[in-house]
Amino acid sequence: MTAAGSYDAVVIGGGHNGLVAALYLARAGWSVAVLERNATVGGAIASGEVTLPGFVHDLYSTNQNVFLGSRTYADFGSDLSRHGLRFHTTDHPYANAFPDGLSLRVYSDYERTIGQLAKRNSGDAEGFAGLYQQYKQFAPHLFGLYGSAVPSSAAVRQVLNLLRHHGLGGARELTHTLLMSTRELGSTWFTTREARAMAACWGMHLDFGPDVAGGAMFPLLEMFADMENGISVVEGGARRLPQALAAVLAENGGEVHTGAEVDRVLCSNGRAVGVRCADGITLTARRAVIANVGPPALYQQLLESDQVPAEVRRKSCGYLYGPGTMMLHLALDGPLPWAAGSELAGFGYVHVAPYVDDLARTYTESQAGLLPVEPLLVVGQTSAVDPTRAPAGRHVVWIQIRTMPSVIRGDAAGTIRHTSWPDAVEPMTDRVLTKLEHYAPGTRSRIVGTTAYTPQDLESANPNLVGGDSVAGSHHLAQNFFFRPMSGHSGYRTAIPGLYLTGAATWPGAGNNATSGRLTARQVLKDVRLRGWASRSARCRWTAGPRPTYMAPEDRRAPRNS
Missing domain, CATH: 3.30.519 (Guanine Nucleotide Dissociation Inhibitor; domain 2)
Structure with a gap:
């Protein structure tokens, strides 16, 4: 349940990205409310005893x-641990x-992996070693890009760093690999059909069938990141992750309301100013509304049709699900x-x-x-x-x-x-x-x-998860990178001032990476800061001095990759 009130920001949806966006804003001193339609927060991060008592299953992601x-875990890991996240x-x-x-x-153990591959086929072992070397060369730049807003100066810096360290030849080699399908990736590096299948299976975790161009990026990263780091699950059930995020948010003054379904984003003079819940209760958002939903839901359901530019509405209808x-x-x-x-x-x-x-x-x-x-x-x-x-x-x-x-x-x-x-x-x-x-x-x-x-x-x-698409929207090239969630609408701002989009529909897409939530909060804080500066300048009151307390926490220190 929720009660009417006024907040600096209102977040629609208590998935992990919505909670992360709210957490960064709350840590910056904002009053924030998260509204979640379900009885519990977490979205696709959930767990429960759904077969027999005593058997705890992760229901969706694991x-x-x-x-x-992630950068979020680096920033809040100790706080999350205090609330039982292990x-x-x-x-x-x-x-x-x-x-x-x-x-x-x-x-x-890399040597053990290479050894068992070599016992079956030396070509597979050589290919795995060669692809791993390419991963080690380029992963810092790819993960740096993965953790940056696209487009942004941070993303440009990652590309420039790539060029500085590896030159045009290296950039060309990486681009060639990333544009491959997973079938092409396997055929290029491996000899046997077993090793080729090992690579192609990772593409199917998203919506990359073996013959879809651009499918190679996920296997390139996942095969070796999981090798280096192992596979991790939350002790006691995945739901403890969003529960811990919500608890840390509450410590920072934020509120979480479950059973609160938003059916309308409220606008005034062309700007988002709050939300209305299905039970008729309204909440005012003085600075921002953040929607952790897909573009079709935002532009075709949560906003009145006359508030959405016709071209944006048309493009949102074309958002593709896998x-x-x-x-x-x-x-x-x-x-x-x-x-x-x-x-x-x-x-x-x-x-x-x-x-x-x-x-x-x-x-x-x-x-x-x-x-x-x-x-x-x-x-x-x-x-x-x-x-x-x-x-x-x-x-x-x-x-x-x-x-x-x-x-x-x-x-x-x-x-x-x-x-x-x-x-x-x-x-x-x-x-x-x-x-x-x-x-x-x-x-x-x-x-x-x-x-x-x-x-x-x-x-x-x-x-x-429209149509049961577990990654909340296709990741094919036409709907990825600069084109996520859709052409002309990259980043986290929407067509409505004061209204922002976060979650898997935005860059970097699916996965419990918390990146979209963190970058959305950063964009909101930056926009409010710039509006404040512009307002003071217009009144001829601008003076040099310390930045406001609602500056993005990331801006206070050197950038670091997720």
Whole structure:
């Protein structure tokens, strides 16, 4: 519930980016209210006992590496820890399982990883080493760009640093790699179809089928960042992350109201001045309204049509969402019995594709509205990383099933006749478990509880996941970098003064990186500071002196990469 009031800023949506934006503003001395439609904060960072009591599952996202490496965690980590946020990390980050008991395994130990690759194929080992060298050369610049607003002077500095250290030849080499599809990346660097699939599976975590240009960036970063850092989950459940953010926000004077659904952004004289909730209560925002939603929701639902320029409204209608995701949560009375050996049960992720052509077919089928024959299984073995998630000797398994049709038009295998998700979820779950059983014989006999979430369920839980798109908007080149969320609308300002957009729809996109929330707060603080200076200058009262107390905290020290 919420009550009418006046604040410096009102944030719509209590996902982690909305909470982070509010936290930075509160630390700068602003009064801030976060309004969340659900009963709890967190958005796609949630957990619960959804199979059996004592089995704690991460419902949506699970790997929290990018949050751990974020500027936000560097700034607030000790405060978050005081409120119970702790992580468990495995040095067995990820693997791929293949037919006939074969597997590829990536350890945090680089030499061990290269050794097991070399035992199977020397060309794969050489390719992995060569690609890792390229990662080590360019990752500082890529992560620096990833943590900067686009466009911005900080982003330009990252590009100039790249040129200074590696020259035009190095920049050309990196650009060539980043524009590749994941199939091209694998074919360039690896010899066997197993190693090529290892790279391509990472692209499917977003919406990059193997033949989509620009898909190589995510595998290039994720393959080696996860190798170096391991895979991390929140101790006791992912929901503790947003809960800790909300607690630190409260310590800084901010407010969080759950069960408070905003249905209108209020404007006066062309400027955002507050919000109205579905129960009729209004909140005034003296300085800024920040919306943690997608462009269609902002420009077509939260604003009156006459407040939105026609061209902006048209472009927002064209904001693209990727294919859907299905989630399957298993409670087991023992670890998964992988045919590739018991060690595989200790890895954070196991990808089950098996090969690049299978991924390509799955992506094409789901985009055509068909239930895929061989969906990718991203098998997250959560309790292998955090044993607190299940009773002793038992396990929780998190399976992200990529990719799925948002609306079912048929079945590529021709055996499932249902075209509504409530009817299709049971036979699709059976298909997934049949596939998993092939790679881990005996899995079904160990299952003691099952819960499945369809693409429709994902959107019902979080309206930003339109059609069950777990990354809240396509990351293809036409909707990424300078074009995120849409052409002519990069950055965090909107077409309405005083109204800002944050979250996965803005750069750098999906992932629990907290970058969008931090950069949105920084943009808000900068704009208010500049308005204040302009106002004082117009009144001929400008004098040199210390910056106001609401200056962005990042501006008080040298910039640092996320």
